[in-house]
Amino acid sequence: MKIGIVGGGIVGSSLFRILSEKHQVKVLDPKVKTQFPTLIHSMLLKGMDVQLAFKSREIYDKYKIERYPFKSYTLGKVDSSILSLWENYGVSIKETEVNWIGEKAIEAQGGDSLVNIKQLTDIPKEQNKVKIELKENIARVFANGRELTREFDTFILSAGSWNSNIVIGEKIPLKPYYCWATVMKGPRQLDKFIVYDYILGFYSRPLLGIGSPLFVAGDGDIIEMEPPEDGILRRPEIKDMELVISRIRTRFTARMIYISGNMCEGTPDMKPVYGRIKDNLYIVAGLNGYGAEVGPGLALLTAQFIEKGEEVKEYLIDRFRGIRDFSLGKEPHEL
Numbered sequence: 521m522k523i524g525i526v527g528g529g530i531v532g533s534s535l536f537r538i539l540s541e542k543h544q545v546k547v548l549d550p551k552v553k554t555q556f557p558t559l560i561h562s563m564l565l566k567g568m569d570v571q572l573a574f575k576s577r578e579i580y581d582k583y584k585i586e587r588y589p590f591k592s593y594t595l596g597k598v599d600s601s602i603l604s605l606w607e608n609y610g611v612s613i614k615e616t617e618v619n620w621i622g623e624k625a626i627e628a629q630g631g632d633s634l635v636n637i638k639q640l641t642d643i644p645k646e647q648n649k650v651k652i653e654l655k656e657n658i659a660r661v662f663a664n665g666r667e668l669t670r671e672f673d674t675f676i677l678s679a680g681s682w683n684s685n686i687v688i689g690e691k692i693p694l695k696p697y698y699c700w701a702t703v704m705k706g707p708r709q710l711d712k713f714i715v716y717d718y719i720l721g722f723y724s725r726p727l728l729g730i731g732s733p734l735f736v737a738g739d740g741d742i743i744e745m746e747p748p749e750d751g752i753l754r755r756p757e758i759k760d761m762e763l764v765i766s767r768i769r770t771r772f773t774a775r776m777i778y779i780s781g782n783m784c785e786g787t788p789d790m791k792p793v794y795g796r797i798k799d800n801l802y803i804v805a806g807l808n809g810y811g812a813e814v815g816p817g818l819a820l821l822t823a824q825f826i827e828k829g830e831e832v833k834e835y836l837i838d839r840f841r842g843i844r845d846f847s848l849g850k851e852p853h854e855l
């Protein structure tokens with residue numbers, strides 16, 4: 521099959537790697553997004569997302585994408601059924617008092633790593649800005665104004681927060697939003713461990729992982745905003761920035777160095793979606809704040825759907841049929 525992938529971020533690059541084994545695949549991407557060099561991959565999720573994260577990890581390993589494992593500490597009450605689920609997927613956990621945090625925590629080993637996303641997304645891309653017109657059963661696909669519809673057997677839309685701008689003619693159940701994190705200087709342990717603090721409401725991860733005094737911290741807050749067409753991201757007003765930083769400083773002696781952010785995308789139930797939306801168009805989207813965790817797994821489900829017709833209903837786009845408008849909720853990787 522000749523397959524055109526629209527958007528070569530985490531999902532598009534995973535799709536490219538999986539589908540290129542059997543098909544002729546091209547990735548179309550105007551490179552308007554700068555990816556963070558590394559992102560958290562965590563198995564410490566809920567429900568079927570844990571299975572999807574497991575599949576993602578298998579994909580990273582299959583395509584030799586570097587992962588740097590870290591121990592993590594989860595603060596706050598975690599349901600015993602969730603802990604058992606993590607253990608079933610090979611994560612070692614124990615409850616322990618962590619002196620440098622000053623709290624009891626769930627220490628997890630084998631569940632978290634930072635993934636080299638730059639390496640994952642380093643694939644051949646044709647620098648094309650795509651627009652897709654949805655009409656009856658067909659998607660008409662244009663790249664830099666030139667129609668490509670007949671040049672491919674099928675297309676896959678995987679342009680993250682740009683998806684809803686690319687598609688014209690019909691509404692798709694996706695909304696873009698802005699999400700931020702801050703680089704801070706503080707205790708060196710924070711560059712050695714990942715912390716999910718559900719008591720105060722923030723997470724932290726190593727910046728470099730070499731025991732420097734630098735770490736990255738943020739929360740899962742959502743600021744609805746359109747993605748930039750020209751790739752120049754204009755930071756919106758972040759109303760809760762001071763509040764989140766003060767929460768981090770309640771726990772640790774730390775100071776902010778800089779704030780960074782980027783675009784994310786959510787669905788009506790905040791879970792990712794995949795499926796077929798036209799005879800010649802599939803979609804994989806709505807990865808919100810955990811695309812490195814579940815994105816490659818969802819790309820695999822999409823490939824299995826295209827090639828064998830296999831469906832995993834939990835993530836199918838059909839669940840949103842009839843939904844006209846919606847508000848974004850809480851990110852699903854938060855417990």
Ligand SMILES: Cc1cc2nc3c(=O)[nH]c(=O)nc-3n(C[C@H](O)[C@H](O)[C@H](O)COP(=O)(O)OP(=O)(O)OC[C@H]3O[C@@H](n4cnc5c(N)ncnc54)[C@H](O)[C@@H]3O)c2cc1C
Nearest residue numbers: 527529530531552553560650679680682782810811812813
């Ligand atoms: C501050 C911050 C921290 C985060 N931390 C983590 C983390 O630690 N772990 C984690 O799992 N997730 C994290 N995320 C979320 C993660 O970045 C997203 O879930 C993920 O990038 C979504 O992947 P995607 O492939 O759907 O889209 P993207 O990675 O956004 O890729 C979309 C691609 O589409 C392209 N595109 C845009 N317009 C067009 C067009 N017209 N035609 C064709 N292509 C187009 C873009 O250039 C881009 O390459 C974080 C996000 C932010 C903002």
